[in-house]
Amino acid sequence: MLPRIDRVITSVTETTDDGPRTVETSTWLLGDDEQVLVVDAAHDPAQIRAAIGDRRVVGVACTHAHRHHTDQAVALADAVGAPTMLNEADHPLWDEVHADHGPDEDLPHDEEIAVAHVTVRVLHTPGHTPGSVCLYVPALDVVFTGDTLLKGGPLRTDRTLSKYPQITRSLRERVLGLPPETRVLPGHGDETTVGAERDLPELVPPLEP
DSSP: OOOEEEEEEEEEEEEETTEEEEEEEEEEEEEOSSEEEEEOOOSOHHHHHHHHTTOEEEEEEOSSOOHHHHTTHHHHHHHHTOOEEEOGGGHHHHHHHOTTOOOSEEOOTTOEEEETTEEEEEEEOTTSSTTOEEEEEGGGTEEEEETTOBTTBOOOOOOTTOOHHHHHHHHHHHTTTSOTTOEEEESSSOOEEHHHHTTSGGGSOOOOO
16 A cells, blocks of 8 residues: 655744745655654644654655754654754754754765655755755655745745755756656645646756857
């Protein structure tokens, strides 16, 4: 039996120069009745714990280290006895959120995580942050993309370490070549597919001179 994927949408309200802003983040759970991998533990640990139930958590994986994707990672991992997982290039950003507790395990490119009889392959996709990763599950035709690819294209940001041209290059090299029917499960908003996103103007490779 193939594992199932559960989505937990949590939110936080921030105060900005333009007034209050509510940010919703998708936490994804990949697993079966026995074990589960948590992707991007954000905002509300009680909601996430309820979705986990009594399953063993094999890891709390972070697609990148921005606060909206990691603020509950350490608390959740400690509560369930699981390691936190993050690409090492994002350690400086992680330290801004969790200065007293570093990530437990690295997520280098091509690393594999076993959970519920399937393999999750790490795709290092720098650009949104230096250590952004996508998590590809070939057996399920699914890729968890964090903020690297949303429905309608990559997430644009003015953050210092975000480089939009690098995001599009990472997507062309490591994500858009996946089968077109591959489901894209992002960190915010609705899901999409690789085929629906690969022809977006900003993702089409430039013509050779």
